[in-house]
Amino acid sequence: MEENNIEVKRLKKIYHEASVEVMAVDDVSFDVKSGEVIAVMGPSGSGKTTLLSIMGCILRPTSGEVIIKGIKTHEMDEHSLPEIRNKYIGFIFQAFNLFPALTALENVEVSLNLKGIKGRKAKEEARQLLERVSLGDRVDFLPMDLSGGQKQRVSIARALANRPSIILADEPTGNLDSKTGHSVIELLRDLSIKEKSSVVIVTHDSRIIDMSDRVLYLEDGRLKNGVNSKKR
Numbered sequence: 001m002e003e004n005n006i007e008v009k010r011l012k013k014i015y016h017e018a019s020v021e022v023m024a025v026d027d028v029s030f031d032v033k034s035g036e037v038i039a040v041m042g043p044s045g046s047g048k049t050t051l052l053s054i055m056g057c058i059l060r061p062t063s064g065e066v067i068i069k070g071i072k073t074h075e076m077d078e079h080s081l082p083e084i085r086n087k088y089i090g091f092i093f094q095a096f097n098l099f100p101a102l103t104a105l106e107n108v109e110v111s112l113n114l115k116g117i118k119g120r121k122a123k124e125e126a127r128q129l130l131e132r133v134s135l136g137d138r139v140d141f142l143p144m145d146l147s148g149g150q151k152q153r154v155s156i157a158r159a160l161a162n163r164p165s166i167i168l169a170d171e172p173t174g175n176l177d178s179k180t181g182h183s184v185i186e187l188l189r190d191l192s193i194k195e196k197s198s199v200v201i202v203t204h205d206s207r208i209i210d211m212s213d214r215v216l217y218l219e220d221g222r223l224k225n226g227v228n229s230k231k232r
């Protein structure tokens, strides 16, 4: 039986900006099973990044439940959340979020260190992860000396550190040329098949939508009816 890696229940997020309230996520519920790939679509400002950030325990919901591997993260205090993130979640940010003063290798190494893998073992694993995203020849490059696609692949290598059971990606192919985008998509799909990771991808890329098991549509923070369910 496939287990649920993520359960989201009646999730709401209200931002208070000056005197204005923005309902960014409005009563969203769904599950993600092990090995499942979900694409999240919706116009700009529909709450995609907010939803992904809450699922990744980077942002707290205003109300509702986020259950990761059976753990009720919405009931945990702020200090316990990094542990959940490090143990279960790999996040691929839209803006890469690499450390500019660290090499590609060191950027991945830091992530492994956070996950409890240290020293020579971390260095070796970081190298293997970079090879996996075809950057074995760029390990000592600083982010500023890498192209957009290469930076994205470093951020993917970093997200894969310690084999997370959940991968959350915010428009991972948005800044990539078509060929690099294709290899990133293959990699994400491979993770879902070989490692049984749950992969949730915010995207407009039709190639990702084609390879996903389900597509969720957000509009004004709400999940639209008619969720498209399909078989791979």
Ligand SMILES: Nc1ncnc2c1ncn2[C@@H]1O[C@H](COP(=O)(O)OP(=O)(O)O)[C@@H](O)[C@H]1O
Pocket: 015, 016, 017, 022, 023, 024, 042, 043, 044, 045, 046, 047, 048, 049, 050, 051
């Ligand atoms: N930190 C924030 N403070 C206030 N409002 C925000 C913040 N982040 C996002 N919003 C608002 O929440 C809504 C959803 O934003 P976002 O999740 O970034 O959407 P998307 O990723 O689909 O473009 C938008 O109206 C946006 O302006």
Ligand SMILES: [Mg+2]
Pocket: 048, 049, 050
């Ligand atoms: Mg966004």
